Amino acid sequence: MNNNQIASLFREIAAAYGIKDEKKFYFQMLAYQKAADAIEQSTSEAKDLYDEGKLEELPGIGKTIALRLEELFKTGKVKHFAEIKKGIPEGVFPLLQVPKIGPKTAFKLVTILKLKNPQTVIYDLEKGAKLGKIAKIPTFGTKSQEEILNALAQYREGRTKSARMVLPFAYEIAGKVIDYMKKCKAVKQIETLGSLRRMVATIGDIDLAVASHNPKEVISWFGKYPYKERIIEAGPETSSFLTSGGKQVDLMVQPPEGFGALLQHFTGSKEHNIRLRTYALSKGLSLSEHGIKKGLKSYQIPTEEEFYETIGMQWIPPEMREDKGEIELAVKRELPKLVELKDIKGDLHTHSSFNIEPSHDLGGNSIPEMAQKAKSLGYEYLGLAEHNPSITNHTPEQNYHLILKRNNEIDRVEKTEKVHLFKLLEIDILADGQLALDEKSLSLLDGAIASVHSSFTQPKAKITERILKSLSHPKVRILGHPTGRLLNQRESLDADWPQIFKFCKEHNKALEINAWPNRLDLPDTLVRQALKAGVKIIIDTDSHAMDQLAVMKFGVAVARRGWATAKDIVNTQSYEKFRQWLLYNQV
């Protein structure tokens, strides 16, 4: 059973507790939800942690749940879970993925309408709703029937509770709505909130905060956004709509005097806020989105800086707000100074259209175009890293000449464009760990990025050995998109990361943060671990066209979420320093 499966099992158990007796089992519900989050966010498979005796190191996994997991891994099932689920029809659980349907609603619908088959429950419920059966159930009415039909339609379009969009996509939608909202005179200030403001790799809903003295006008303007499907709700200070692309946008409004509290509250994360509130309570302060209460007196807080200062700590960058120790550091005023986009001096993983007949896709712009774009972004240097020439279609000698031809072009452009260019390649790590390029061709390069592009499902030991073997070559300075994950499409490959970190630290190799929208790889949690192990990071865009160089900011966001400072990132160094690092140990 993998982490995702375990997490969803735990959510079912939480729901089952809620259905059985919400009051009695309230804290068990919370515990299983928290455990589900912990397993889902873990960078190691729970099964591996169990084998190593480290399950209880995950926050939210204690003795009891560790024992349940042990039983699960040993026997494939858990007696206690069967006990809790007893009396709850299986049809309930698929419904929990439908927006607006929680445990209580699902249970009522399934039992009263007798929806027994979990395979067809979604379809059966829709059929029942269309026949008007839901409206007849006590505590339901025609409006809730309609709402459920709407939710089922959304579900059909793939909008389940766990479905998330990649960060850059959410960023773009938010940008459009923000531009629109800024045209409303009542809007004094507007910011993103939630996972979008924290720059998490995947985003559920788009949340926005507005500072205004006239919330009514703001909500009304928001409701007139032209590219929406329909309004979901509209209250006095919050409103939501669904875009024509089916994405939910939530808006919250507060007067400017209270904007800081609003921003803080809805930026989250939930875990950060819970820890912050608990800490504040110990100082006699109660926090909410409206402000801070001390005894019977409440205070509005205009800025986030003031909000954190009032509790007695430094302002914490949104990317760090995950309850991973940032609050303790902020109290001591020892937060690290995180890397910023303006610190980046060059992009090293880019693909031009120069045709070296590569193993994978070419870029869309010429080397001069790429160089000009890099210069316009203020970079000192750029790395050209096309895929290696195909080894099945060429002899080594042909490859050598293809690379030589490209090198000549790079030399020419470097002179005319006056930006430093590096002759790199992105080289496939073959299934046995060999590089897909021979020694003679490798000698033509300033350095190489090695990447896994095939055989993702090899066993952990094999994959680790394979990566280490490729990194052992002196020309290979960077491991490209290390986990190979594609957000919403492909899981990370299963490697022994601590071992790879150790090797990189010892041999001065860099791990890439690939800023490509559906990669964002290394994932932030592994970045944090790599940095703790003393490994250097490089942030690249993997651009296949010059306009894509702009996605660098998302790579920087991943680095910030991993608590990286400029010193941890090799491409924040000046040209000379970076060149020295690249040529390390090559002679």
Added chain:
DNA sequence: GCCGTTTTCGGCCCGACTGTTTTCAGTCG
């Protein structure tokens, strides 16, 4: 069921919105 700068017991964040309920339950963030 978890957890500890109130540490092995006794807490566990706080509020908005909707629908159908005449005072609140359910969902969401």
